[in-house]
Amino acid sequence: MKAPWSRLAILLQAFPEPDGQQQPAPLEARLALSGGGGSSSGSSNAKTTPPSSTNTTAGLPPTTKIGSLTFAPCGASLGLKSIDVLQCANLSVPVSYKDPAGEQATVTLVRLPASKQNQRIGTLWFNPGGPGVPATRVVDLIVQKRQNFSDVVRDRFDIIGMDPRGVGLSTPKVMCDTDISNEMLPRLDPNNQTTLDIFTASTRRLAESCRKRTGRLFDNVDTMSVAKDMEAARLAMGGEQITFFGQSYGTQLGAQYAALFPGSVRALLLDGVLQHSNSDVANQLISQSTSQATLLQFFKTCTADPTCPLAGKDVAAVWASLVSRAKAGKLQATQCDNTRATGCLRDIHPEDLVSAARNNLFFSRFAPSIFGGMLASAANSGDGTPFATSLRTGAPQDNEGFAFQAVTCQDGTFAPAPSLADLQSRAAVSAIVATVPGFEDMWLIDTLCTGWTPTNTNPLKTLGVRNLKNPTMIVSSVFDPATSLVWARGMVDEIQGSQLFIRNGTGHTSYFVGNESKKAMDDYLVNLKLPPPGTMFQS
16 A cells, blocks of 8 residues: 555645744745736836825725724734734625625734834835735734845835735634545545545545635635725725735735726735736646756755755755655655644655755755755655654644635636546646656646635636836746746736846745845835846846
């Protein structure tokens, strides 16, 4: 019998678990995460003046009631550490915008007031990605300077973090049956119908458990609904135009918001971009290619970096050896026993190694010492514990992974596999483009929503964003393990007047790791100025 396997092995490739055993990377490395009009000239001469206000509800159902929103000091019970400076507010929104007068949910927002209120520009809405990562928590980290916004941004903007519906402090939260989520299943085999049937049935039961625990909101957590929540919150705050800064999944939210409400946007900054319009197979090819390229770049960096425990060695060969052992069932996590007592799975599969690689390459400055150390430890000791898949425990943090699956399935990000033939074609595509051992199994990510309901309530489509007040700034690194430069280039065609700027480096998103790129993004946020077209940032 083959080693036991869990669907979590798939989920952790797509969305690295915030507190997983296989990711000792710093918190900053996991929060970044796995979609107008105006001049397209190199810079904008727009003055730094307060944004105008638009109070129209165009884009929302005509019967939508805009609630009131009052910020007050955050209570200690919310679990935020910076309650001395943060302000919190709740807003009631329709569970379904098809029934705006029906059942309501609550979204929670935090506000970090501008340090220099007499020079305040407006509100900067920040979404760090996910989906499933609480923006409230990340704004809390900004105060602690664990996510370091520049002083010029802190001085001039009220920074807003809104937890999307079903996430973080918003209620109800997407929660599911952890026993079903942790189920040990036969590993998906593209040549075995039984494995697909078992996986599909288990995923269907998991979705049903989520619906039972979450309520009607579970069927309405797509990104388009979140964008409408943002607009309702903006109007409840007085209708001031927003400056939006999105990273990773946050770029999809920002782009969809701008498509729906172009008149509500002062400026749009997208860093580490998703494109919500490609076919499933195109996304599979693009995602696998960018992940492989980033890992190959890491092999070179680690070999030459004295801080890497594998410096001077053939890092690619070390990786290949570990993948080979995992394929043969000879790499195990000695500190795990497949129970909640240890909280992790004993057997290490190639996709566990891929998951760890993608996650630990998010922030390039940590990768040589941390991920290089993980590889060296496993190679020297034979213990695969650093790569083990974590089990769900029922903790509040489980919401992040459950919300990720619910949102991406409703957004159509991962298409279900309707048949064994479809599964075979996905496996064949991964095998054809695999340039690094282990990535021939990356097709497993694409099966995440097989058996899940509902799916594709926010269909993949070209956005065609038009009539924005100012040009959009799009930023991408050359080697990003999660969001490809290809997607960033594609979004230039979808957002009129947008410009793409590339950082010649490694890592997922650029603002929190960059120097030159960060300064340029600050200048855009504050002064609406863009670098000359074609500028490539070196840091």
